[in-house]
Amino acid sequence: MDRVRLGIVGIGNIAPLNVAGYLEHEQCDVVALCDPRREKAERMAREWNVPTVYTDLEELLADGGIDAVEILTPTNLHHDHVIAAARAGKHISCQKPMANSVAEARAMLAAVEEAGVVFRISECFFHYPPLMKARELIEEGAIGRPTVIRIKTVVANTDTTFQASLEPEGYIWRFDEHSPGGHLFDDVVHKYATALWLVPEHVRSVQAVVRRGPLFFEAPTAAIWEYERDDLLGMMEVSYAPNQMIRSRYYGADEFFEIQGTDGFIWVTRATGEMLDLPPVMLYRPDGSTVGFGNLDANWLRGFVDSSKHFVDSLLDGSVPDMTGDMAIRVLQLCFAVYEASNTRAPVDPATIEAAASPPWWPKDPDTLLEEAMEIGRAQGRI
Ligand SMILES: NC(=O)c1ccc[n+]([C@@H]2O[C@H](COP(=O)([O-])OP(=O)(O)OC[C@H]3O[C@@H](n4cnc5c(N)ncnc54)[C@H](O)[C@@H]3O)[C@@H](O)[C@H]2O)c1
Known part of the structure; x- marks a missing residue:
């Protein structure tokens, strides 16, 4: 293959960030x-100069002029869409989380293996230059043998154009029974994946306390x-600070590793x-000296662009793209193990999870969600 002819499935909120790398790649159409x-699809096709628009996935999959697809549909549809694309012989890049359950993910993997197509879960954090630098330093032995990995996610308020222009449709399936959980499933799944990627060692047991926050x-x-x-x-913290402004170009969130x-x-x-005025990566060396890597591209968008380019490159040169289906299943198991461990207040071996797990309050009823949204709006002075 010397060019990749790509179809994009699902033109919602995240599509502009994912499609940018495909549009930029010189050997991708x-x-x-x-x-x-x-x-919406026609509007974006005009903006991106894409010749064809379909409103039905089966029609796109029947198009012999398409080699590969990028699946950007709601997570609950990944199972059906990946299996249909595999059966149509298309190579597949699919967004995280891979699926709503481990069983669904295994069925997807079986279908892509049977079809012999390339399959990966797109993980923008694996292509974010500061995290790539950290992984390189760990692999080089710059900190010796890793002993503790700690990942913090904070969600707060922001006034970015990106966040303000998100379409409300993208919130519905995330907040109801179409999803097995809320933010830990939808977003923190990136951080579980990053933990397994930074220090690729076997996790045997998880303990957790997951508290009910507002909305999802x-x-x-x-x-x-x-x-x-x-x-x-390994340790993971997630906090929510609705009245704290966060410097960002995208969502009102930040992460520290x-x-x-x-x-x-x-x-x-x-x-x-971009909360802190610090170099995006800092290394504290054995002799007590500190090095700051201030010249890295720390724009979060870079991870999306390079993840898309990486998929095209792997199709062109026949290498295996990240993230593999096997790894994406381990990520899902870690994610569900956190819910399960909190629900039972007992350690959970992630490898034992074959279905899914949810918090006890999930999903919330629409009246509760509305009341919680109003309360946040009042606290932020927006209503
Ligand atoms: N990498 C990241 O950081 C990141 C960030 C946000 C979302 N995501 C993932 O991307 C996926 C999409 O998220 P989003 O926020 O863009 O959601 P969204 O709801 O904004 O967009 C989904 C789009 O899929 C379309 N769609 C629904 N059914 C379809 C079908 N049968 N065929 C084709 N299109 C269909 C919808 O009309 C919508 O335009 C999710 O899996 C989400 O987890 C990843």
């Missing part, structure tokens, strides 16, 4: 868009996981947001 919302938030949350190796622990090793520390001081 975005040849079709597909969305039941014809007006599950905060504060704290989780700890044990690895096969006794001298390594800290990897302690036997010989030093690595800090990644931002991701989605």
Whole structure:
């Protein structure tokens, strides 16, 4: 293959960030868009100069001029859409989370294996330069043997154009029974994936406390996981600060990553947001000196652009793209293990999870969601 002819399936809120890398790649032609919302798909086709619009996935999949698809549909549709694309012989890049349950994810993987097509879950955090630098430093042994990995996510208020222009449709399926959980499933899944990617060792057990927050938030949350190796622990925190403004170009959120090793520390001081005036990566070396890597591209968009380009490159050169289906299943198991461990207040081995898990309050009824939205609006002075 010396060019990739790509179809984009689902032209919702995240599509502009994902499609940018495909439009930029010199050996990729975005040849079709597909969305039941014809007006939106036609508008974006004009903006991106894409020749064909479909409103039905089967029609796009029957188009012999398409080699591969990027699936950007609501997560609950990934199972059906990936299986249909595999059966149509298309190579597939699909957004996270892979599916609503481990069983669904396994069925998807079986279908792509049977069809012999390339399949990956797109993970923008794996292509975010500060996190790539941190991983490179760990692999080089710059901090010795990792002993504690700690990941913090904070969700707060923001006034970005990106957030203000999000379409409300994107909130509905995330907040109701179409999803097995809220923010820990929809967003923190990136951070579970990043934990497994930064320090690729076997997680044998998870403990967690997940609190009910407003809307789809599950905060504060704290989780700890044990690895096969006794001298390594993973930790995850999620907090919610609705009245705190956050500097960002995208969502009102930011992330911090800290990897302690036997010989030093690595800090990644931002991701989605730009809260801190610090170099995006800092290394504390064995001799006590500190190095700041201030020249990295720390714009969160870079991860999306390079993740899309990476998929095209892997189709062109025949290499295996990230994230593999097997890894995406382990990510889902870790995510559900956190819910399950909090529900039972007992350690959970993620490998035992074959279905899904949800918080006890999930899904919330529409009146509760409305009241919680009003309360946040009042606290922020918007209503
Ligand atoms: N990498 C990231 O950081 C990131 C960020 C946001 C969302 N996502 C993931 O991307 C996916 C989409 O999220 P979103 O926020 O854009 O959601 P969204 O609801 O805004 O967009 C989904 C789009 O899919 C379309 N759609 C629905 N059914 C369809 C069908 N049968 N065929 C074709 N299109 C169909 C909808 O009309 C809509 O335009 C989700 O899986 C989400 O988890 C990833």
